[in-house]
Amino acid sequence: MLSRAHRLRAVAAASASLLLTGMPFAPAAAADVTRAPAVLDDVRDAQRWVLDALNAEKAWQVTRGAGVTVAVVDSAVDAGVPELRGKVVAGPDLRDDAYDGRPPPLGVHGTAMASLIAGSGRDGGLTGLAPEAAVLSIPVLNDRPEYRLVEPDNGVGPPVETPLSRALRYATDNGARVISMSLGGYGPLRADRQAVAYALERGVVLVAAVGNDGDSRAAERYGTSFWSFPAGFAGVIGVAAVDRLGKHAAFSSDNLSVLVGAPGVAVPAAKAGGGYILIEGSSVSTALVAGVAALIKAKYPQLRPELVARALSTTTRGAPAGRYDEKIGFGVVDAAAALARAGELTRYRSGVPVREGLHFGGGATVAEPERPGPDPLRLWVYGAGIVLGLAGFGVGVVVLTRRSERR
Incomplete structure (x- = not known):
């Protein structure tokens, strides 16, 4: 493990640059730690533990994600x-309000996430969790953080639009x-x-990183990590990072936004321009779970987002004592088991029809x-x-008229 001083940080934020919104802390909640580029003799062998941890190969016997588009907002x-x-x-460049017509620079972070979701494994290369899925790339940030002050809402x-809110609506409206x-x-x-509500209402599954503040001074002081958004919004599947043993990674944020965990330590991913890197962070775990969600939507396209979340959270491996904790949520995602549970949930109905004439008790019904x-x-x-009222009114009018004539 490299020291913190020698790690490259690829910081992800909820806008074209990380925004300071008047909070007493810097919003760098999803900073990923990327190790120096590594030469991997066999990337398939290097990623074997990741696929095994998620039970991916068994899930691929059912579906490999064909027909599903995953938007990579990164x-x-x-x-x-x-x-x-x-x-x-390629979607629109939403990194800033002003568009100069130039294509955005290719991102190390976004490319790595896309490969973990939909890498095809071509020519012995890296295989994503949904190797037959397509990717919609929507740039909203740069690999290097840029801090700027914005007015809080x-x-x-009307709400002040952000690159993230525009990206969510664009992705939802474009398949x-x-x-x-x-x-x-x-x-x-x-x-x-x-924008989160807009996407969920239209059946889109949202997956987000809970952040990498688990070993921060604030987390050590308060015993919990600051919430990161959009992972903290209701309906969004918040993902934490675990290591090879399925244990909570020390850097991964811990709070009630965590729904499930997934591998997030020393995970191989494709590098922009070619080659591979080893990357760690809750961002990595998020991309892997998004790939599992794509498998579910490929097999059961009509399954609602809340039922996809239920399928993921009720079939996990290594569930913590008490079934849930703030570090890894309900446990580590099992792709094959989640697919099977999703099939069961397709029979779920929001209401049960009631036959007319039914009533409590065995006696006769009351009329x-x-x-x-x-x-x-x-x-x-x-x-x-x-x-009578009208008659009285008429009599009164006649009497008054005669009196006025006499005068």
């Missing part, structure tokens, strides 16, 4: 690496069934929350009450009152 994906060739569609007037967000920031912005209607007596009383 830095730009290099579509030229062998594992991703012919699989990537005070909730008055993505799963959105992978290996990024995060501390500020829960209203525009992002509304239905008479439907309300007009009361004849009251109608006569009201009518007589109106007639």
Whole structure:
């Protein structure tokens, strides 16, 4: 393990640059630790433990993700690496409000995440969890963080759009069934929350990193990590990192946004421009779980996002004592078991039809009450009152008229 001073950090954030939203801490919640590029004699052998940990090969006997598009909301994906060739569609560059027409720089981080999701394994290369899925690359950040101050949303007037909120809506409207967000920031912005709701309502599965603040001074002091968004939004599948033994990685954030865990330590991934790197972080775990979600949506395209989350969280391996904790959630994802549970959940119905005439008890039913209607007596009383009133009014008018004529 390299010392922190020698690690390269690829920081992901919930906008084109990491945003300072008036919080008392810097929103670098999803900083990934990328080791120096490694020469791997056999990348298949190096990633074997990852596929075994997720029970991927058994899941591939059912589906390999064909027909599903996964949006990678990250830095730009290099579509030229062998594992991703012919699989990537480039979305709009949303890193900033102003577009200068130039293509975004190819991102180490985004390319690595895309390869973990949909790497084809071509020519003995790296295989993603959904090797037949397609990738929609939507750049919202750079590999190197850029800090800038933005005004926080005070909730008055229309929400201030962010690169992430635009990316979520674009991905939803352009065919993505799963959105992978290996990024995060501390500020829960209203525009992002509304965009999350927009995607979920349309059946899109959202997967996000919980962050890498587990070993920060604040986490050690308070016994828990600051929440990262969008992982902290309701309906988003928050993913934490585990090591080869299925244990919580010390750097991975721990809080109630964690739903499940996945490998996130020394995981091989494709590098932009070719070759491979070993990368670690909750971002890595997020991409792997997004690949599993793509397998589920490929087999059961109509399954709602909340049921996909249930399939993932109720079939895990290595569940903690008490079934849940804030470090790895409900446990490490099992792709094959999640697929099987998803099949069971397709029979789930939100309501059960009730046959007419059923009632509690075995006795005879009580006669239905008479439907309300007009009361004849009251109608006569009201009518007589109106007639008398009009007659009195007429008499009064006649009397007053005659008096005025006499005068």
